[in-house]
Amino acid sequence: MNTTPSKDPLHGVTLQKIVETLADFYGFDTLGELIKIKCFTNDPSVKSSLTFLRKTPWARTQVEQLYIKTLPKLQ
Secondary structure (H helix, E strand, O other): OOOOOOOOOOOOOOHHHHHHHHHHHHHHHHHHHHOOOHHHHOOOOHHHHHHHHHHOHHHHHHHHHHHHHHHHHHO
16 A cells, blocks of 8 residues: 655645634734735634635635645744
8 A cells, every 4th residue: 555645735634724724823914915805804704714715716726825835834
């Protein structure tokens, strides 16, 4: 069996974990500036963000890309 770890930085990371990590690191104010979507600027919460991001692939992609760029700063 092949047991080499995945090279995908998103492997095993839930969308909820991504949003929570970014919100903790940047705060919703900065997230709203970095990614121009209303779920980060108008009455932001993790729950409302997850609802929007699960329905909107382009926004989810932007959030995932920001998470990948932020990973080195988190360690």
